[in-house]
Every structure is written in C-alpha cells, then in structure tokens.
Amino acid sequence: MLLAMLAWGMYEAGKRTAGAVDAASLATLSEPYHVATCLQKKRSELCTQLAELTRQFQIVQTTNEDLARQTRSLSKENNRLKEELDFFEHVMTGNTKIDNGVSIHQFNLKKDAQPGVYRYSVSMVQGGQRPKDFNGSLKFFVNLQQNDQRKTVLLTNKNAEKSFSISFKFYHRIEESFKIPPDTIVESMKVQVFEQGDSQVKLTQTAEPS
Structure with a gap:
C-alpha cells in the first residue's frame, strides 16, 4: 500500500513539472518578435565594426604619408650629400677650378x-x-x-x-x-x-x- 502511494505521488509531481515547463516554453514562444529591435542591434554592431575599420585605415594612411615624406626627405638629403661629395672630390683632384x-x-x-x-x-x-x-x-x-x-x-x-x-x-x-x-x-x-x-x-x- 505504501509503495502504491509513493508511485502515485511521483506521477503527480512529474505531471506538474512537465506542465510548468510546457507553460514556460509556450510563454516564451508567445512573445512578439520585434524586427526593428533586431535591426537596431545589427546596425549598432555594424557601425562599431565600421568605426574600427575606419580608425585602422586612418592609422595606415597616416603611416604611409609619414613614410612618403620621410622617403622624399631622405632622397633630397642623399642628393645633396652626393653632389657635395662629387664637388669636393673634383676640387681635391684638381678637376674643378x-x-x-x-x-x-x-x-x-x-x-x-x-x-x-x-x-x-x-x-x-x-x-x-x-x-x-x-x-x-x-x-x-x-x-x-x-x-x-x-x-x-x-x-x-x-x-x-x-x-x-x-x-x-x-x-x-x-x-x-x-x-x-x-x-x-x-x-x-x-x-x-x-x-x-x-x-x-x-x-x-x-x-x-x-
């Protein structure tokens, strides 16, 4: 008799638990799907990614411009030194009066x-x-x-x-x-x-x- 009562109690408890889970799942599924909210979230993520890519591009662009300026400056200095060296070599050898x-x-x-x-x-x-x-x-x-x-x-x-x-x-x-x-x-x-x-x-x- 005691075993039968325990079995019945476990059965009823299982039914109540299953009912609660089903009710919770149905409640979640019954919530409305907001398209605008989803798009806003995606747009925010894309804007963040775009801002980061823009920042990285600006860094690369600035670096390239700096390198170009340094290259021009070094080329100018190199030409000056070569011309001065050539001049003094000619003077020392007597080829330039x-x-x-x-x-x-x-x-x-x-x-x-x-x-x-x-x-x-x-x-x-x-x-x-x-x-x-x-x-x-x-x-x-x-x-x-x-x-x-x-x-x-x-x-x-x-x-x-x-x-x-x-x-x-x-x-x-x-x-x-x-x-x-x-x-x-x-x-x-x-x-x-x-x-x-x-x-x-x-x-x-x-x-x-x-």
Whole structure:
C-alpha cells in the first residue's frame, strides 16, 4: 500500500513539472518578435565594426604619408650629400677650378614625379685665399607659358619672402620645389645673386627643365 502511494505521488509531481515547463516554453514562444529591435542591434554592431575599420585605415594612411615624406626627405638629403661629395672630390683632384670670389657652380631644374611639381637646386662656391663669409640673397624667376601667354613668376620662400637669404664661406647649396597650375608649361628658370647691402645683381644664370 505504501509503495502504491509513493508511485502515485511521483506521477503527480512529474505531471506538474512537465506542465510548468510546457507553460514556460509556450510563454516564451508567445512573445512578439520585434524586427526593428533586431535591426537596431545589427546596425549598432555594424557601425562599431565600421568605426574600427575606419580608425585602422586612418592609422595606415597616416603611416604611409609619414613614410612618403620621410622617403622624399631622405632622397633630397642623399642628393645633396652626393653632389657635395662629387664637388669636393673634383676640387681635391684638381678637376674643378674655383675662381676667386663667389660663383654659381651648378643650377638645375628638374620635373618631379608628382604632377605639376618641379624641383630646382643651386650650388654656390667661393674661392680665394682666406675668403670671408659671403652674405647675400637669391631670387628665382620662373618663365611660364599658360593659355598661349607667357609670364614670369617670382618665387617666394617658406616665409613668403621674395628672396632667399644665404651665408657661407666655401660652399652653399639650396634645393626647393614649386608647383604650377594645370595646362601650364615651364620654359626656363633664372636665379639672381645679390650681395648684402647691394641692390645690383652680382650673378645670374638660367636653367631649362630636364
């Protein structure tokens, strides 16, 4: 009799537990499915991923720009050192004669790899026994052709000044660049050398682009 009562009790308890589980499952399934909520969640996740990818892209882009600037700077410095080394080697071997006073050793104008950009450089030397420091300035004029019209433009330095100050004893070199508008042709470039306190041109030389 006792065993029968225990069996009956376990049966009833099982029925109540099953009923509770079924009711809970039905209650969950009966909750409405909100499409807007789901889309909002997905959109938030996508926005987070997009923001992270954008940040990583900006980092890579900044790094590439920095590397490009460093490469251009190193290339410019390398060209300067090579030219100076070549000059002094020629002087030491006697292949290059330096006249007394100040003179223009080299003046070059080259088209850069960047569209519309031109690079120019001028090297100056001073010979003679125990020369004093030469103090003066340079002016650069670019002869352009645009829309079948010719004009001359006076370049400015980084401080928007129309003359480039120089001071040296034996050797001095300047390398800079400028950019021209589209549909413009650079025909030639002229450099003028002025001694400090003198408005008269001391030296002048013209270069064509190469």
